[in-house]
Amino acid sequence: MSILMMIGQFLCGLSLLVFFHELGHFLAAKAFGIRIKKFYLFFDAFDKRLCRFNYNGTEFGLGWLPVGGYVRMAGTMTGTDESDPGEDSEIPYDQRYDHKPVWQRLIVMSAGIIMNLLLALLVYCVMFLYYGRNQVTIFGKNLIILPGQLGMQAGLQPGDEVTAINADSSLYEDELLSTHLMHGNTILSIVRRQGKERVHMHVAVSPKIMQLVADKGLTQFFSIKAGFQVDSIYTNLDLRKNKEFKNAHIVALNGDSVNSFNDFIIRLKETKARQLYLTVIHDGKTSTMLAHRDKDGHIGFSLDNRAPLLRPERVSFVQSLSAGGSKMWNNIAENSKGLSQLVSGEVKARDGLVGPVRIATLFSGHFEAKRFWELVAMLSTALALINVIPLAPMDGGVMAVLVYEAVTRRPVNRSFLAFFYLAGIVAIMLLSGYVLLNDIRALNLITL
Structure with a gap:
């Protein structure tokens, strides 16, 4: 039953992320007068779907393959031949995506990314308004931690008292439990009892360990001793x-x-x-x-x-915007640094790439509203960043083509565009297969 609850939460969270992402494309396209032919949550592969209905000329539906979603705009299915107008040739030019100015198409393609960031910001702001913030009142006095497996690797021991993180001894709980504060070259100031003596020392946390913390969860690094x-x-x-x-x-x-x-x-x-x-x-x-x-x-x-x-503190609307924006930006910085470490080879792909299987395990076997929405906000930010990668057919790849058109003031050759999209699809499929096997290996389901 707990596994079903975990899978159900994962699918629900994924549905929210995909829906808001595609809603961004949908609203931007509508604003510029582009006709929307389809709006699907999940993919209707092989022309199979769970349900559908038509409204104002748009087919809305729920696909059976839960790996994403899409908005099908008029003027996006053109042929590879320059003389082939594509299947939307009967639609007026002013309602077609391919006949809109480059700047409008850039906004349409970036709207999904922007919507995911807005969703994360909204979730964080509402959570701060509802739950408030907890200020650590005795930081450095009796903040005893229980290190997890990764904390042990970093050199922490049960009973250590954290006195500061990067020399900062005035923190809120959401800041203390943020991997952003301990990402990279981070120093934990601690007090450790050795017999009757209290020894002050500093523990340096490596980027590799913090990448694993981001993967496995902060409790694998340390948890605060219950009061x-x-x-x-x-x-x-x-x-x-x-x-x-x-x-x-x-x-x-x-x-x-x-x-x-x-x-x-x-x-x-x-x-x-x-x-x-x-x-x-x-x-x-x-x-x-x-x-x-x-x-x-x-x-x-x-x-x-x-x-x-x-010490609980109520948060005003303005304070929630500031705290929510800061937390969203921290997520962006964490994920960006993680990607750069992957590219540079500082972190191995098998340690840094996380797929749907391990993401699903982040959700609890029983529903906790706060944990669920925190994961939704975190994943929404990550999805926005992933879509910036210039790899077709993701948004980043399409935007890269549009930037090229804006700079050169001429459209990209359709044959090259078809090859660019095909190469991107193959790359995504290979990467997805690797990530899936990596997830299974990490969960010790198979031995590679």
């Missing part, structure tokens, strides 16, 4: 009698990280099993214990009496 303590657990382990784990801190429930008391309660309510596995941290050591609910579904623990790690 509540274990007091007693029914039946299987009575911590009141076992002083070894007295006042241990809960950091995960059944393997899923919990970063706050509310997060723990939500996950506890969503979990129906009577037996629970709790990951706790005590004296710098991480342990997993088996807990058991009583007949009423309760489990014993006590709240931490120390000052809270986070």
